[in-house]
Amino acid sequence: FAEEGARVAITGRNESTLSKAVSEIGHLAIGVKADVSILKTIDDAYAEIAARHGKFDVLIINAGVYKGLPLTDFTEELFDELVDVNFKGAFFSVQKALPFLNDGASVVMTSSVSSETGAATASVYGATKAAVRALARGFSADLLDRRIRVNVLSPGPVETPIFDRLDLPQVNVDGIKQYLASGVPLKRLGTPDEMAKGFLYLASDDSSFMLAGELVLDGGVGQL
DSSP, X not given: OTTTTOOOEEEESOHHHHHHHHHHHOTTOEEEEOXXXXXXXXXXXXXXXXXXXXXEEEEEEOOOOOOOOOXXXXXXXXXXXXXXXXXXXXXXXXXXXXXXXXXXXXXXXXXXXXXXXXXXXXXXXXXXXXXXXXXXXXXXXXXXXXXOEEXXXXXXXXXXXXXXXXXXXHHHHHHHHHHHHHTSTTSSOBXXXXXXXXXXXXXXXXXXXXXXXXXXXXXXXXXX
């Protein structure tokens, strides 16, 4: 987005990670600490971003957590954490942005191929991502009069820095990546750059006739 000339603002829970990302983005990017499971921090973040950058043309809803456990082991605490971030957080991140969104803006929400496929240990995660897909449809209807387009991007397995946070020997991390890639028809993981291009398409006028739709970038996982 920055390379395309956008003024970028990002949010996150970890200040050091935010600072590093802002430095990498450059182009007058700003980072604001926020946790979508704590609604006041969303209000504060939007107010700060608007004060520094003005109103928003694009809103990307990308905060999410994954916790995979057998059905018998899933606790209420873990259930609430996934719902608070992936579903409740997504809902209020859009609702609270409305005063700051320009008419004709684009909202892109991150779902997952898990919303369409069943997988052991992923029932709650998949349900929260299916809820995001439903929100995009409802929001689109709600916001027709403002010409705000809401669409969804649904990734499959993607190679991101999250693998580096597993606190496992590299050989084990490599094994996990290979296992995930083996389940992808294209026999590899997606890349962050491929996802970014999808987000950029949905956010831009290139997708101006797309509303309440879904762009699936999963290497064929959900279809083959």
